Each structure stands twice: as C-alpha cells, then as structure tokens.
Amino acid sequence: MANITKKVSWSSRGDESGGGERTPLLNGSEEVRYTRQVGLLSGDGGMFHIGRLSTVDLEEDMTSDEVNSIDCVKVNRFVFQSLDYDNSENQLFLEEERRMSFLGFKCLEISRWVICGLIGFLTGLIACCIDIAVENLAGVKYFVVKQNIEKFTEVGGLSISLILWAVLNAAFVMVGAVIVAFFEPGAAGSGIPQIKCYLNGVKIPRVRQMFHLLNVVVGCRNDEGPMIHSGAVVAAGVSQGRSTSLKKDFKIFEYFRRDTEKRDFVSAGAAAGVSAAFGAPVGGVLFSLEEGASFWNQMLTWRIFFASMISTFTLNFFLSIYNKKPGDLSSPGLINFGRFESDSVAYNLYEIPLFIVMGAAGGLLGALFNILNYWLTIFRIRYVHQPCLQVMEAMLVAAVTATVSFAMIYFSNDCQPLGPDQSEDYPLQLFCADGEYNSMATAFFNTPERSVRSLFHNPPGSYNPLTLSLFTLTYFFLACWTYGLTVSAGVFIPSLLIGAAWGRLFGILLASITPDGSIWADPGKYALIGAAAQLGGIVRMTLSLTVIMVEATGNVTYGLPIMLVLLTAKIVGDYFVEGLYDIHIKLQSVPFLHLEAPATSHWLTAREVMSAPVTCFNRIEKVGTIVDVLSNTSTNHNGFPVVVPVMGKVCGLILRSQLIVLLKHKVFVELARSRLTQRKLQLKDFRDAYPRFPPIQSIHISQDERECMMDLTEFMNPTPYTVPQETSLPRVFKLFRALGLRHLVVVDSENRVSYCVH
C-alpha cells in the first residue's frame, strides 16, 4: 500500500499548489501546470477528469532522469479544455427531444449529411487553391534560382546563386514563421498532433484558419498535416453555422452546437483533408478512425466517408479544369506519387524477407529520427521560446538547408543523360556536359513531392549510389531539424523522401552485389517500400497508412508488402520510442487519453485516483456561493455534482458553462417570482453561448443578487454516470474512453458523493 501512495503522490509531485486538495487539472478554464509527465486520469473533487496521473510512471518506461529533465522544462501556458462527449440530458434537453417529431429527426439526419457534403466540398476547394498557389509560387522560386545558377555557373560566381537561394528560402520561411510565432502558436508543426488530441477529446485552443491557410501557401509545400488541419477547421466552422472569428452567425445548424456533434464533424473534416491530400478517401476515413474515434458508429462512418469522397471529387474536378483536361477524374489527390504499373508478377516470395528487413531498418531509422527530434524539441522548449528566436531559428534552418543542398549539388558530379522520357521540371546542368543534368540536383532542387516521384519512377541508373547515400544522410538530419519549427510543415513528405532515397539505394546495391542482378530490376519498387518503412517508423500508423499508400500509388499489388513493412516498422520502432506525434503530444503537455489503462493498474481504485474534496452544490443554491466557487481559481472546477441538501446524495451534475449562462440570464428564484412574465431559459440560450462561454469575472452580480437563490433542478443533468468508490482504474478508464466522458461522479454505497464539501 505504501507503494501505491508513493506512486500516486509522485504523480502530483510537480504541481505548484502542492497537493491533492488544490490541484484541479484540465479543469475547465484553468491552466494545466506541469502535466508534462502525465497522461491519464485525474480526480477533481470526487469526479474524474481526463487529466493526469502518469501512464509513464505506471508503465515504467521512462527513467527518473528523463522525468526530471522534463520537469524543469519551462511550460507553455496553453489552456487545454476537455471536450464533453456526453450530452447533458437535463429537463430542457429532454423536453426538446420529446417535442421533436420523427420527421424532425429525419431532417436533422439530412442536415448532417448536407454539412458533411459541404465540409468535403470546401476542403476540396481549399486543397485546390493551395495546390495552384503552391505550384505557381514554387515555379517562380525554382525558375529564378535556376536562371541564376545557370547564368553564374559559366562565369564562376556561384556564391551569388547560393546567397540568392538561401535568402529566397529564408524569406519564404520567415513569413510563415512570423505568422505562426506571433499570431498562431497552435499552427506549428504538422497539425496532426492537434487533430489527434481534438479527436481524443482535448480542445487545442486558438487555431484560426485564415492565418493557417496563408501559412501553408507561403510554405510552398503540399503537405498532409496542414491539409488535415484545414479540413478540421472548415468542419468546425461549417457545422456550427457561424464563425466566431468573423463574428458572423448564419442562424443555421444550431442544433449541432455542442461538443458531441462538433467532434463528429471534425472527424469528417480531418478525413476530408487526408482524402484531398492523397486522393485517398478510404485512407482518410481510416485515418480519422485510427487516430481519433474511440466509439465506432456506422452512421458516422458513412458520413465521414461521404465527406472524404466529395472532397476528392471536388479537388479532382477543379484541378482537371485548371489542367485543361476537364472531366478527367482519374488522377486524384494533391500529393501524387505517380501510378505504378501493375505487372503480373510485381514481387516474389523471396523478396518478402528483404521487405521485412527494410521494415526493420525503417523502424530503427524512425526511432532515431524521433529520439533526435525529441531532444531537439526539449531544447527548443527550454531555450527557444521567444517568438523572435523562433523566427530566427526557422530562417537559419532555411538558409542552412539551401547552403547544404547547394554544396551537395556543387560537389556532386553525378551526371545523367537528359533523355526524352526525362520528366524533371528543373533539370540543372551545372558542370555536366551538354545534354546531361546533375542528378543530385534533381533530388534537392525540387519540391520534395516531385523528388519522391522521381525516386519511385525514374528508370534504373538515374541515380548513382553515392548521390543517394549523401542525400539520405543530409536530408535525414535536415528533416529532423525542420520538424517542430514554428512553421506549418508536415512530416509525411520528408519521411517518404528519406525512405525512398535509401530504399532505392538498397535496390541498387542489391542488384549490384547479386550475380544475377536482373531479377532486382526495378529500384523504384524498393524506393516505395523504403518510403513506407521510413514513414511507418516515424509516425507508426499501420492500417490507414497502408490504404493511403495504396490509394496514392494507385496500385493494389504492393498493398501486402506495404502492410508487412509498416507492421514491422511499427513493432521495431515501438520497442525504442513512441511515434513522433505521440512524442509531440506528450511534450505539449496535452492530457491525452490513451487506448487502454496501463495493464498493471488494477490495484488502483476510483477513490485513490480521484482528487478530493469535491465541490458540490445543493439543488437550490445561493447565488453568492455559486459565484464564489466559480471565481475561486484554486478550485477551478468545470463540473459540480448537485446533491440533496442534508443527506448529500447525488441527484445531478451541473457544468460551469451552464452555471455561467444561468448567472448571465439571472435565473434566480426570487426574480422568477417577482417577474412572472420572464422568459423561460431555453436550450437555445446555452447553444448561443457555445463554445466560448464568458469567464465568471465578466458577469456582474450585485450584492443583493448574491443573496438570491438559484434552482438548478431544470438545468442539471439528473442522471450523471456514477461509479462506486471501489471501482478499479481500468474499469473507470473504459467508461471514460468508451463514452467520451469529462466527469464521472464517485459515490459511496449510500449514493453520496465521496469527499463532498459545500
């Protein structure tokens, strides 16, 4: 038992307020402090919250040294709110539902489909705009640099080209970094960890779409992360029928203004984003499910699927018009890896072990990448937390990238003939003979997406092994340095590029060391497998990634080896370190709820992990008491059990947001008596306030009003989920996870709230 106490007390060690009594974590509007090392569950006054208590500690996969090193890291003062996937079924809600006819529900269902269609359409449209903008901007950039390099190659003033390239790169990045660092801290990174958190039930604050999209365009890259993020942002906007940033309310879809519905639509948006990015509608749905949903609902899945489909369709349709081939819908996706020809014998049995080896290599390299990036991110959190420094770092990375690339190209003498089937957009001749181009330049001097395509599809002999090894090495470290900068940039494309490079290298070496080299004819195949292995090793997705890769390459034949490789990479990688997204979620102090409670947590009971005491309200409560409790920052709870006065039996649960609305509308017993004509508060009033409820400080309550009483009966949820004190932690966890709860009342055998205070 001593051991349990120790562990539990450990988990609250880092808390400034120093004890269980005043440690409300992820608790309404209060900031989460020092939850860096935590990730599981916490009690807040007799009720569980998604919050703290370290899984890390329980699983014992982190040494105390590591923990200490994180403990002293300076904390981002982000405010995390938990989503409430559980409807508050109070009287108002039930009355509304009961008033609604069967037809009414049908209409709602149809609206949901319409919204999903809209989400898909808008996401596709945005993807299309981004694609066109990025293509043109990249075109300008590469054209200018190419012109200069070619001009100066002859006269020998290559340093000017270098400076030009570095400056251009840095300038583009600067714009993006400034936006992110100063206006949109939430938009940093790939955006996927944020969406993952949202779908898991944690609201990531302050992400606005306008800045975000601008950022993506400026960043000159088609990327999965920003695209997914955009889809989710569009979904959150459309489904609510209004924009809080633009202060415009269209007065539609009001029914959907609650966490439950919004989260469903955001899932659809994320799926639509993936679908547009890779032309992978099924992959998009799977991504949403694999990363997000904990509760599988068929109807929801179909709607998500519909949104994905519409998104791909829209993108294809408009791109086909832009490309002057209207109506040709068969090359979907923003990011296109080119179509693999489907041979009858694409791979053979004896290649399977090779694929597994490549998967293991991908897992190892991925783990290395993640560990390096983990250290780097800790360094950044500790020392590079001022916006100016962040922008400077981003510019430095851009300049270094340009310089390194330039040096690599300069010192490489891998010249390839410029054949008629050569499809590079910017072949650089440099010091090569006429009619030849520099092959290293193809890899570096190009959008990463095009480089991947070249590595997949260029005929054997397009690259020599030295070029590929040097490229892999430098790009690996550059990509690792880039991820986590204060710019919007994904990790998919860089990972694929690294993997494609060493995969192709592997294929070439294989052909050269075996006596009958011709059976390993196609290095492009190994590039594909390598790309899958590297990406799998870094992000550790399996099912969705398989489908995305299959849909993006347009070939089912490689589905099986890709799966195998991804699974191997995941198993190998997981042995060393978590996936990149999970690392960043942990580092961002997000109280992420994992799939399952730690295996060895059966010895913990609800009473032990809940935080106490619990703040309760009476069914009819004094306004002054409520205001005081809500204003008390040290017990900044978000949900309060409502109890029967003397006996203390739980009879309901009321949320901070509901109380705020009640206070704002001054729903006091005395006033209701005096003003008989007063309009009865309706569900609409709560919905209008959603999701940005005003803080308690902004509501003025006079000294007279403080003496009034409030009747909570109508507004509280009369049937909150409860658990007995002795419930084991895995059981509690299952409830939280399966039902998407935010609060869970712990009761004793008499149905009284445990550790209740008034």
Next chain:
Amino acid sequence: MANITKKVSWSSRGDESGGGERTPLLNGSEEVRYTRQVGLLSGDGGMFHIGRLSTVDLEEDMTSDEVNSIDCVKVNRFVFQSLDYDNSENQLFLEEERRMSFLGFKCLEISRWVICGLIGFLTGLIACCIDIAVENLAGVKYFVVKQNIEKFTEVGGLSISLILWAVLNAAFVMVGAVIVAFFEPGAAGSGIPQIKCYLNGVKIPRVRQMFHLLNVVVGCRNDEGPMIHSGAVVAAGVSQGRSTSLKKDFKIFEYFRRDTEKRDFVSAGAAAGVSAAFGAPVGGVLFSLEEGASFWNQMLTWRIFFASMISTFTLNFFLSIYNKKPGDLSSPGLINFGRFESDSVAYNLYEIPLFIVMGAAGGLLGALFNILNYWLTIFRIRYVHQPCLQVMEAMLVAAVTATVSFAMIYFSNDCQPLGPDQSEDYPLQLFCADGEYNSMATAFFNTPERSVRSLFHNPPGSYNPLTLSLFTLTYFFLACWTYGLTVSAGVFIPSLLIGAAWGRLFGILLASITPDGSIWADPGKYALIGAAAQLGGIVRMTLSLTVIMVEATGNVTYGLPIMLVLLTAKIVGDYFVEGLYDIHIKLQSVPFLHLEAPATSHWLTAREVMSAPVTCFNRIEKVGTIVDVLSNTSTNHNGFPVVVPVMGKVCGLILRSQLIVLLKHKVFVELARSRLTQRKLQLKDFRDAYPRFPPIQSIHISQDERECMMDLTEFMNPTPYTVPQETSLPRVFKLFRALGLRHLVVVDSENRVSYCVH
C-alpha cells in the same frame, strides 16, 4: 403517459406469459419467444438485457398488418445467449491481475498476436483446401455434363443431358442440405448474419466447423459467407486452446476463456475469412469493424489486420505452389475477378451521373430482391420447417435451376466466335457453327465466379443484349429463391453476377443508342459498376465493400465510382427495406442491438423499460434459495444483483454461470469452516467451465446442503454499472452498446435496486 403505457404494453403483447412479471427475454438459457418483432432493449428484473421492446414500433416503419403476419409465424426454438463484453471484476479477478507482473501482461499481449497469426494461417489453409476441392469437383461436374451435352447434341437426345445435369445438381445440393437440415441448422444461409450477430453480442448456438466445411466443399462454390464463417469458427477454437466438440483441451491460452477476449478473436477470424475469400486484407478488417465492433480499439484493429494479412499470405503461398508457380504472390484471393487494366483515363466526368443512375437501379433491384426473399423466408418459416421438406425444397431449386439454365441455353442462339483470347473453361458449341460457342452457355454453364470474370473482362461484343436480359431476369429470381435455402451459400457472388449482367447490358445499350458509341467502349466497366450496385443494393455495406471490390479487382481507379454507386444504392435501398442480412437477423428472432436507440425514444426511462420485479440475492445467501431461483424457469435470469440484507442497497452483481460453478464446487460457508484445508476456488475453475456451463438441473444439491449458506462477496462483481431510474433510454442504450453490457442495474436515489424482491 397513456401513450407510453400503450406502447410498452404493446411490445410485450406477443409474449405468452402475458406481462412484465414473467417475461424474461434473452435471459440466460431461456428460449426467446415471439421476439420476432423486437430488437432493442428489455428489462429483466430491474436490470436491462439486450432483448426486446420493438424498434419497429418506435420507428413506426412497419404497419400493424405486417407485425400481425409475423406474430403468427411459427417460431424456431433456438436458444440465444447474450455475450457479456464486460469483465466481472470480482476479487478473484482483481487478485489475479494484481499478482501479474508487467512482463506477464507483455506475454499475454504476445500470445494474442500469436493466436491472431495462427487464426490467419489456419483460415488461409482452409481457404486453400476449399479452393482446390471446389475446383476439382466443379471440374468433374462440368466435364461430365459437357461431354454428355456434346454427345447428345448431335443425336438429338438432349433431354438425357438435361436430366443428367438436373440430377447431378440436385445430388450435390442434397448432400449439403441434408447436413444442414439435420445436423447443422445454424449453418444455413450465408453465415454472415450469424457472424454479425455474434459480433453484436448474441451467441448463435450450435455451429460446428467440420460439418460446415464439408458443406462448403460439397456445395461446389467459393463463397464469402462460408469462408467468413469458417474463419470465425477457427478463431473461436484456436483462441480457447481447446475444442469442445473434440473434447480436447491443450491447456493453453486459458486466460482468454471469456467472452471479451473470445469476441475479439472472432472478429479477427471473420476478417481473416473475408481476406482469404477476396484477397482483401484491408477489406476484411473493415468488414469486421463495419459489421461487428462497437468499441474501436487500435490494438485490436492491428491484430485483426495482422490476422487478415497472414491469411491472404498463406492462401497465396499454398495456391502458388498448387498452381506450380511457387512464390508468385501477386494474385491473391479465393474469389478472383481478374485484374482491371489501369488506364490513364478510366472514366470521365459525364459518366458520373450514369453511375449514380446505376447505383439507384441497384438499390431498387436490391430492395426488390430483399422483399421477395423476405416473403419467401416467411413462407419457409411457416410451411417448410421440417428437415425433409427443407431438403426437398433445396433439391427442387437445384433441379429447376438446371432446367431453366438448360432451357435458356437451348433456346438461345447467341453464337460467338471461339477466338484465341477466349478464356472460358467449358465453351459449349451446341447448335452453333464450328469454331463458335454458345454465349448464353458461358453465363449459365460455369461457376458463378467465372461468369462474373467473363462479364467483366470479355471483349465488347461477347454477349448480345437479349442473352444478357434473359440471363439477368432468370438468374435474379433463381438467386432470390436460392438464398435462405438450407444449404450454405452466400449472396455475394450471385449478386455480383446479376449486377454484372445488367451492368454490361446497360453498357452495350449505351454504346448502341448514342451517336458516338466509341466513347462508351468498354462494357466491362459497366459490368463492374452494375455488380457493385446490385451487391450494395442487397447487402447495404459501403465502406468495407468498396475496399473489398477495389482489392478484389486490383484497381484503385474505380474506387471512387464504386463508392458513389454503393452509397447511392444504399440510400435508395434503405428507403424501401433493410439490407438482406438485417432482414434475416430479424426473421431469425435474434435480439440484435442496433447502432443507436430510436431517435424518438427520449421519453422512455429506465424504470419504464426495465422488467420487474428483480430477483436479488443477499451477500450471504441460503443455498436453497439460490437453487430455487436458478431452477425457476419462469424467471430464468442470468444475472442477479447482490444487495445488503436489510437496506436493499446494491453491492454487487453475480452471474448465473458463476453461481453454477460455486454450487458445483459446493463453496458453502459451513463446509469451508469444517474443512479448513479445502482448496480455495480460483478463476481457473470458472474458466474451465467456460463457455458451456452445466444446467442447474445437473447439479445435485442434497436437502442438508440446501440449508447451508453461500458467501458471494468474493465472487460477485462488486462494482457493477448502475443507472438511476430516470435515465433516458438513449442514455441506457449508449451504455449497453459502448460497453457491450449484458446487465445493467437500475437503482433509485438511495442506491437500492428498483423493484427488488428476494
């Protein structure tokens, strides 16, 4: 309120025992009576069970006439048991979990992967055996008939050929029908409804694999349903480390002997089955999820994925050896529709509306198919319920099928040249000129799978429109008649065949009526879309079916139109009638738990839907009382709340199965006192009895023992899920569905079991 009472009383109208008090439904071992019209939830003594209360009634989508017509249908006296996806976390369990080290849990996790690998391997192996057996048997059958037809065509004695064919067909079917009708009533139909029910949480009794597999082979068809079924059966066997039919216990995997774990493995088995049937590992996973899982768990998904992958691999590997091309793994799947060539422009924008029209047509035809089959099934339940009659019907269908096919072939004069690229295995010349073959015969005189392949891939002009229309018409009604016979046969392949036929017809007509026919050059494309539309219209799957079709045709390009078509077919079809599997589930009286509570059910509370009174036990209860309660067939409950004696507060939940084991081992307080050395009952004793707990009648309790006391404290689940009486039905439903519950205790505000009796 009167309305509510009426509705609630209506829902128990059909019950023989006539009221709430004695109507335990789906309640342990008692038979489900007259639950034909029901599908939602029911109370059993203060606790909810998955059971009755009509969704039909609540949704008002069935007229009272229909209900009456079903009411008087004679009922199969199947026994349905509900699965308990909730662990009984009693002291024994918690002690075991707490004793287990972190390493122990790792080992368990690894065993789970090993089991999934085994499931995949065995399923693949079985698929391979089936394939080889079916291929050879079909080869013999068609060879004999072909020989005869050719011999007799010249001499004019075609009637002999007809009789031969009809007899051969009927003989093959007879063997299958006899097995099913007399030994394996559970194996009738496609097997998918059964698996769907199992994954939903309802155990379908008595399905044994040996008979089943034999049946599949005899039926001479590669089919999805039997394959999925086999996978599930293998999974159930392997994961338990023993076979109850073979009475062999390998003493391994004992930890997994409970519903929770078993259901997970069965999901994997079903996925492996689909994977083997269509060479669609991702499709398999999605099938399992779409049809089964209500609770999404990433780790589980990965394991399912692994099983699917191994299954396809195994099948491929052994088939490649059998086909003398060892190591060629690129043509996966038992059912192979041939690879579509990936053109750069596979379809065009203006074809999209056509695809949607085809989807709608598929939806309509599917609905028609389902309605006809529904009537037919009701007819069968009412009049054809004796095994002999069933066998005779099956033989009749076989003979009629042969006759109709023969007549169609005989009267058709659609001769096609026998070109060098002609790939039919059994081209019939009949009355065609030399060097030609009868095209109608290609469609009829072939395994359906091969016919589908021909329709997809034969060059334009291989079929004339009249042949196709006649074929569609006859095959539609024959397939409709066949489904639901007492043989194991799926609906996938026949549906695909019907759809492919009218799809191809559509394509041909399109080319002939438009001025520039060449743009609709490929009727095979329309055959594919038609097949998808028809299948979607009948079974109403979308996501998984899309992936399965894409994986089975090996072409991603058609993914988008297939999706669109499936979604349209589903929407149109759902307007008229449910999917075929759902219809059969309803007709089999299975208390299936749907995705969501009916939209308009918020006015129902837990108190109203629970059945009362509740049978409770005291914490220390007299053995006689327990035996009496368990033996009482009129209150044949499966779970009993345990209460604190005087106050009646709930303090636990104990299951019938646990009580049976306790009685069997005579765990009585008095005996424990007298025999101090008595071995303490362990979790292992419960596991050994799982899943076939003996009936109470088989346990002998003497009159003296009846006076003993039993202490339930250690064995009951001390923290059962409870809900307050006022909880709305959707909220209760969500708990049932998300947590996979079987029992839910309804308590009042004092935490006392509602309507409790001793």
